[in-house]
Amino acid sequence: MIAVDGIAKTYQGHVRALDGVSLSVSEGEFTAVVGPSGSGKSTMLNMLGTLDRPDEGKVRIRGLDVDKLDDRALSALREQWIGFVFQSFHLSPRLTALDNVATGLLYSGRRRSDRRGLAAEALDRVGLADRKSHLPHELSGGQRQRVAIARAVVGRPPLLLADEPTGNLDSASGEGVVELLHDLNAAGTAVVVITHDPDLADRLPRQVRMRDGRIVADSAATSETAVE
Numbered sequence: 003m004i005a006v007d008g009i010a011k012t013y014q015g016h017v018r019a020l021d022g023v024s025l026s027v028s029e030g031e032f033t034a035v036v037g038p039s040g041s042g043k044s045t046m047l048n049m050l051g052t053l054d055r056p057d058e059g060k061v062r063i064r065g066l067d068v069d070k071l072d073d074r075a076l077s078a079l080r081e082q083w084i085g086f087v088f089q090s091f092h093l094s095p096r097l098t099a100l101d102n103v104a105t106g107l108l109y110s111g112r113r114r115s116d117r118r119g120l121a122a123e124a125l126d127r128v129g130l131a132d133r134k135s136h137l138p139h140e141l142s143g144g145q146r147q148r149v150a151i152a153r154a155v156v157g158r159p160p161l162l163l164a165d166e167p168t169g170n171l172d173s174a175s176g177e178g179v180v181e182l183l184h185d186l187n188a189a190g191t192a193v194v195v196i197t198h199d200p201d202l203a204d205r206l207p208r209q210v211r212m213r214d215g216r217i218v219a220d221s222a223a224t225s226e227t228a229v230e
């Protein structure tokens with residue numbers, strides 16, 4: 003459903019964050035991206051999520067060439083098709099859990115009452131039906147991440163991209179978030195998750211390993227062959 007082909011990205015003229023990466027993610031797949039800090043995982047996820055454009059190479063979403071879309075078309079497509087979750091939650095501190103989730107539908111063209119109704123349903127799905135009026139600081143880390151996940155999936159995108167979603171959580175809350183990702187995947191959402199957590203990565207059907215801006219192994223390739 004989404005593929006990057008030969009993408010490269012250099013920051014500040016010399017930091018080669020990505021150096022020719024090709025990866026294709028199928029509908030409904032659950033993939034872990036692992037590798038040392040600075041190996042290019044976040045940069046690749048940002049490219050998959052069309053948050054950033056590569057210097058070289060192609061990004062395709064369901065056959066559409068992202069290059070050919072202007073920023074406006076791309077934003078619309080992104081909101082419909084891709085949900086994002088980050089390590090540090092990125093919630094608005096002054097908005098209630100419900101309003102934070104509803105911002106995931108801000109550009110959907112739906113009226114406010116519909117956005118709030120769908121946000122309430124999404125909070126139910128992540129087990130936070132009784133926390134709708136809470137502000138982020140009144141919630142635990144695990145609950146905040148559940149709010150962020152509800153916001154990411156409130157529009158029912160086919161793809162969820164998560165950058166270290168358990169990185170700021172204790173192991174019990176992290177486990178809850180991992181279970182939630184499994185539930186969403188079981189319901190049909192493709193998930194790509196960057197993680198340092200072997201408990202999460204080892205359980206997933208596909209692991210992609212990065213080093214120095216390249217993919218050095220992909221368990222979806224025949225029996226963990228190194229990718230050169």
Ligand code: ADP
Pocket residue numbers: 013014017018019037038039040041042043044045046
């Ligand atoms: P990872 O997610 O594996 O830790 P990143 O994709 O965040 O790796 O970073 C890859 C390399 O690119 C690192 O050297 C990082 O410092 C650099 N980098 C990432 N984003 C930026 C940026 N916005 N500006 C400058 N350098 C960046």
Ligand code: ADP
Pocket residue numbers: 044045088089090091092165166
């Ligand atoms: P989160 O915790 O929400 O995942 P981080 O605090 O890890 O976010 O920040 C990641 C962001 O910082 C990414 O967008 C990445 O591109 C950017 N980044 C990473 N390394 C650098 C760098 N050396 N210089 C500037 N920006 C960077």
